[in-house]
Amino acid sequence: MLTVEALNKIYKTGDKALSDVTFTVPKGQVVGLIGPSGAGKSTLIRCINRLVEPTSGVVKLNDQNITGLSNTALRRVRRRIGMIFQEYALVERLTVMENVLSGRLGYVPFWRSFTRRFPGEDIAKAFRLLDRVGLSAHADKRADALSGGQRQRVGIARALEQDPELLLIDEPTASLDPKTSRQIMRLLVEICNESGLPAIINIHDVVLAQQFTDRIIGLQAGKIVFDGKPSELTEQVLTQIYGEEDWTAMRKGAAEDVAEENAAAAEAKRLVAAL
Ligand SMILES: Nc1ncnc2c1ncn2[C@@H]1O[C@H](COP(=O)(O)OP(=O)(O)OP(=O)(O)O)[C@@H](O)[C@H]1O
Numbered sequence: 574m575l576t577v578e579a580l581n582k583i584y585k586t587g588d589k590a591l592s593d594v595t596f597t598v599p600k601g602q603v604v605g606l607i608g609p610s611g612a613g614k615s616t617l618i619r620c621i622n623r624l625v626e627p628t629s630g631v632v633k634l635n636d637q638n639i640t641g642l643s644n645t646a647l648r649r650v651r652r653r654i655g656m657i658f659q660e661y662a663l664v665e666r667l668t669v670m671e672n673v674l675s676g677r678l679g680y681v682p683f684w685r686s687f688t689r690r691f692p693g694e695d696i697a698k699a700f701r702l703l704d705r706v707g708l709s710a711h712a713d714k715r716a717d718a719l720s721g722g723q724r725q726r727v728g729i730a731r732a733l734e735q736d737p738e739l740l741l742i743d744e745p746t747a748s749l750d751p752k753t754s755r756q757i758m759r760l761l762v763e764i765c766n767e768s769g770l771p772a773i774i775n776i777h778d779v780v781l782a783q784q785f786t787d788r789i790i791g792l793q794a795g796k797i798v799f800d801g802k803p804s805e806l807t808e809q810v811l812t813q814i815y816g817e818e819d820w821t822a823m824r825k826g827a828a829e830d831v832a833e834e835n836a837a838a839a840e841a842k843r844l845v846a847a848l
Contacts, residue, residue, distance in 0.1 A: 574599050575621070575739055575771050580630035582616050582795075590616040592795040594630070598739075598771040603762045605782030605803070606775045608792035609815050614775045617792065618741050621773070622654050623647060634739055655732030657761075659744035661724040663731075665717040669708060672716050672727050673699040676734030695734070702730040706760065722753035729761065740765065740772035746781060751830045754778070758785040779811065780827040 575598040582591040590613045598604050606614050619625035621632050623639060632639045639650055655676075663672045677695045703709050706726040711719065716727060725745060732740060745761065746754035762785050765772045776782045782789055783803040791799030791806070791814045799810050811820045 574635060575773075576631070576633040577617075577621065578631040578633075580617070580620060580632065581628045582613070582620055582625065583628045590795050591620065591627070594792075594795070594797055596790060596797065596800060598773065600769040600771055601766050602788060603765045603772045603774065603786045605786035605789045606773055606792065607777075607779050607782055607789060607814070608798075609819060611794075612792040613795040614792055615743070616795075618743060618773060618775050621739075621741060622651055622656070652735060653738045655735050655737030655740045657725075657728050657732050657740065657742040657745055659747045661721075661728045661748075663716040663724055663727055666715060668713050668715055669703065669719070669727050670696075670699055670712040673702060673730045673734050676731040699730070699734055702733050705733075705764070706730045720753075721749050722757060725749065725753075725757050726760070729757075729764070733764070737770065740770055742772060742774040744775055744777060746776070746778065751834055754781055755784070762786065778827070779806075779823060 577597070578595050580591050580594040581589075583589050594613075594617060596604075606617065608614055616625055620627045621639070623632075623642075627640060630640065634650065634653060637650065639647070642650060664675065667675075674691050674695060677691055700709070700712070703712055706729055708723060708726050708730070711723065716724065719727065728745075740761075742761065746757055749757060758781055761772065761774070764770070766787075774782070774786065776786075783806055786803060789799060789801065789803050789806050790797055791810070793814050798814055799806065808820075814820075815823065
């Protein structure tokens with residue numbers, strides 16, 4: 574379980590990015606973090622693993638207080654937090670398998686990581702994870718030979734190879750088309766739910782968040798303004814979070830994506846029928 578208590582962040586510039594943020598995420602729950610640009614979503618994710626130092630407040634992972642840890646202890650805790658990024662952050666010239674195994678780098682001794690000799694159980698686990706994310710057939714391919722959706726699957730397998738107790742996920746679908754985005758979101762939520770992993774996903778696409786996550790937290794100007802079930806996220810709340818103009822534009826964009834996809838599917842059907 575992740576516990577965030579009265580978290581505040583004021584940057585040196587005087588920007589108050591987080592204001593008294595409090596919530597808990599139980600095992601297996603996937604939280605979609607939404608809010609307009611500048612609301613504090615990235616700051617919150619980064620304060621949880623202390624890439625950004627909170628000004629005050631407490632972050633606990635399964636009862637271990639992360640705030641206030643020394644550097645060595647912090648490194649140890651960070652191993653238990655898997656990160657998944659928008660741009661995948663893979664090593665392009667390495668294979669899929671090597672990228673997944675790099676999730677163990679925080680655990681193996683330096684000489685082993687240097688020679689890339691990983692224990693057998695790490696390799697067996699990597700094979701299992703590649704199978705889970707649907708990439709068994711691609712283990713030996715170089716990362717730069719994969720599609721965007723496949724790369725994100727490698728990113729997910731690498732984070733899981735770490736044996737994390739929490740996943741922090743930053744815009745996992747921002748570089749993907751709508752269909753692949755849905756596949757990736759479905760996979761993430763299934764994996765978290767089945768393995769009891771709590772997760773926070775910083776996500777711009779509200780419709781996608783509503784469709785797949787278990788719970789939504791809405792931030793506005795550093796404060797939590799919504800915390801509830803996706804079904805409780807009404808038009809009224811969304812207008813309050815994003816403002817009338819931006820929410821109307823976002824809704825229109827989502828509707829256009831769906832229309833475009835339906836048209837493409839109909840065209841594919843027509844072509845198949847004409848064969
Ligand atoms: N390194 C920094 N130094 C000073 N101010 C910062 C810094 N990083 C972020 N901020 C400010 O903190 C506030 C929250 O920013 P943050 O990046 O967390 O928002 P966000 O919700 O993730 O936005 P976006 O969706 O655009 O990524 C903003 O006012 C931003 O200008």
